Amino acid sequence: MTLVASFDWNFIWEHIPDFWTGLKATLKVAAIGIGGSLAIGIVLGAARAHRIPVLNWVAAVYVEVIRNTPILVQIFFIAGGLTQIPGHPIRLEPFTIAWLSVMIWGGAYNTENFRAGFEAVPWRYREAGLALGFSRIATFANVTLPIGARIALPSSINTYVSVLKNTSLLTAIGFAELTDTAYSLESQSFKPSEVYLALGATYLLVVWTLSALVRLVERRLAIPEAR
Amino acid sequence: MVGHSSGAALAEPEHTTAPVVRLEDVHKSFGDNVVLDGIDLTVNAGQALVIIGPSGSGKSTLLRCVNLLEPVDSGRIFFEGEEITGKGTKVPAVRQRIGIVFQQFNLFPHLRAIDNLTLAARRVGKIPRKEAEQRAQELLERVGLVDKARSYPHQLSGGQQQRIAIARALMMRPHVMLFDEVTSALDPELVGEVLVVMRDLARDGMTMLVVTHEMQFARDVGDQLIFMDEGKIVEQGDPADILDRPKAERTRRFLRRTLQLADSLEELTIEEGGVE
Numbered sequence: 001m002t003l004v005a006s007f008d009w010n011f012i013w014e015h016i017p018d019f020w021t022g023l024k025a026t027l028k029v030a031a032i033g034i035g036g037s038l039a040i041g042i043v044l045g046a047a048r049a050h051r052i053p054v055l056n057w058v059a060a061v062y063v064e065v066i067r068n069t070p071i072l073v074q075i076f077f078i079a080g081g082l083t084q085i086p087g088h089p090i091r092l093e094p095f096t097i098a099w100l101s102v103m104i105w106g107g108a109y110n111t112e113n114f115r116a117g118f119e120a121v122p123w124r125y126r127e128a129g130l131a132l133g134f135s136r137i138a139t140f141a142n143v144t145l146p147i148g149a150r151i152a153l154p155s156s157i158n159t160y161v162s163v164l165k166n167t168s169l170l171t172a173i174g175f176a177e178l179t180d181t182a183y184s185l186e187s188q189s190f191k192p193s194e195v196y197l198a199l200g201a202t203y204l205l206v207v208w209t210l211s212a213l214v215r216l217v218e219r220r221l222a223i224p225e226a227r
Numbered sequence: 228m229v230g231h232s233s234g235a236a237l238a239e240p241e242h243t244t245a246p247v248v249r250l251e252d253v254h255k256s257f258g259d260n261v262v263l264d265g266i267d268l269t270v271n272a273g274q275a276l277v278i279i280g281p282s283g284s285g286k287s288t289l290l291r292c293v294n295l296l297e298p299v300d301s302g303r304i305f306f307e308g309e310e311i312t313g314k315g316t317k318v319p320a321v322r323q324r325i326g327i328v329f330q331q332f333n334l335f336p337h338l339r340a341i342d343n344l345t346l347a348a349r350r351v352g353k354i355p356r357k358e359a360e361q362r363a364q365e366l367l368e369r370v371g372l373v374d375k376a377r378s379y380p381h382q383l384s385g386g387q388q389q390r391i392a393i394a395r396a397l398m399m400r401p402h403v404m405l406f407d408e409v410t411s412a413l414d415p416e417l418v419g420e421v422l423v424v425m426r427d428l429a430r431d432g433m434t435m436l437v438v439t440h441e442m443q444f445a446r447d448v449g450d451q452l453i454f455m456d457e458g459k460i461v462e463q464g465d466p467a468d469i470l471d472r473p474k475a476e477r478t479r480r481f482l483r484r485t486l487q488l489a490d491s492l493e494e495l496t497i498e499e500g501g502v503e
Contacts, residue, residue, distance in 0.1 A: 124329065125333060125336075127296060128333035128334075128335070129347075131296065131396075132351065133320070133322045133399060134351055142346060142350055143335065223336050224381060224382075225336070
């Protein structure tokens with residue numbers, strides 16, 4: 001209680017604008033990361049589930065590499081590992097590195113989520129689609145995708161939440177998102193308790209809101225079944 | 228583009244001299260297992276062909292070959308005079324004109340009954356939603372389920388689901404309907420409602436290929452009956468003739484086992500009643 005009593009609440013209050021700036025960067029990166037990982041998941045998940053030549057193998061290697069290396073290493077690699085390619089050094093803006101790395105990470109997990117979802121769609125539904133005159137691609141779009149994406153929804157929600165939380169690791173490359181903002185504030189003010197409590201509370205609120213929102217979507221989209 | 232008037236008629240038979248479906252020496256194997264062994268068959272416009280036979284005799288595969296869900300190994304299949312087993316065949320276009328109803332209904336679980344009906348019409352047929360829903364309502368009325376338009380499949384009985392599946396297949400205005408043991412997964416008291424819909428369809432002049440174990444239906448509705456065994460057509464002709472006076476020994480054995488030819492179970496021995 002002495003900790004709370006000695007808290008400089010005013011400090012947090014004064015720096016709300018800073019937190020807000022950091023939070024905006026976090027949300028922007030997370031939104032792009034989530035949107036991108038959704039697109040990657042659908043395309044590569046379909047390639048895996050339907051054994052589309054070449055793309056299937058590319059997707060398999062991609063998933064294994066991302067899932068078996070730490071995301072921090074991936075961030076460092078995208079930020080620095082590409083700058084030494086002889087002749088074609090790739091130097092990316094911090095913002096680009098930020099959304100690219102969380103998108104690539106989330107995309108790999110989402111590829112697996114959607115692969116499992118598409119594979120769980122019973123063949124007889126796809127057959128019914130084909131029999132109605134849908135082409136193979138149209139059968140995917142109209143039958144496999146809507147049913148499989150619903151099956152994949154609970155696990156892909158976990159991935160989106162992780163993408164949002166993983167943006168905090170971007171502080172490692174000095175990208176000014178929420179955690180990095182807090183870290184700077186702390187090193188200037190020497191008020192770690194105040195800063196990190198405020199930081200944790202902000203994440204809790206934001207992540208909890210995201211989870212609640214997507215669970216609402218999940219309930220609305222769930223395949224109706226007899227209970 | 229044939230017959231796209233928006234009338235309520237279920238069947239719109241083609242005015243053509245060519246048979247609707249014709250199979251010419253069709254062979255099909257799954258690995259070493261020969262499923263279709265030289266099938267020749269002709270179904271004319273407005274005819275209801277009933278296919279009976281023991282399980283594994285190739286009945287379902289025959290239907291699935293006709294709408295190209297299974298490729299044939301050799302032989303040719305003609306649909307309204309055009310070969311559809313050739314290389315350049317536009318498969319989705321052929322399938323739009325061939326309706327099929329499955330044993331397991333296969334309604335899309337995430338869609339309401341009305342949307343199950345209109346999905347393909349809207350997305351493949353490019354029919355505006357309003358027009359598609361109007362036709363769907365007419366078809367739901369024909370199968371007696373107009374009040375279930377907003378229900379999801381899981382809220383319907385098996386018989387209701389199967390009638391929705393029939394209506395769904397009719398949405399695309401097919402020129403022939405294939406029925407693959409559509410009452411086999413139903414509780415006994417739900418069989419009748421589905422068979423009545425099929426009977427009415429046949430009376431309206433729809434060309435039909437019906438794989439079934441319902442001998443009463445075969446007798447009442449079938450114009451032609453074939454008995455299949457081990458991938459071959461063993462016997463072919465008028466349904467009542469075959470069911471009452473089969474010529475082939477294999478047909479007789481099958482019909483005795485299904486109790487069509489035996490007056491009571493007492494007539495059968497265990498060897499005769501069992502599976503070989």
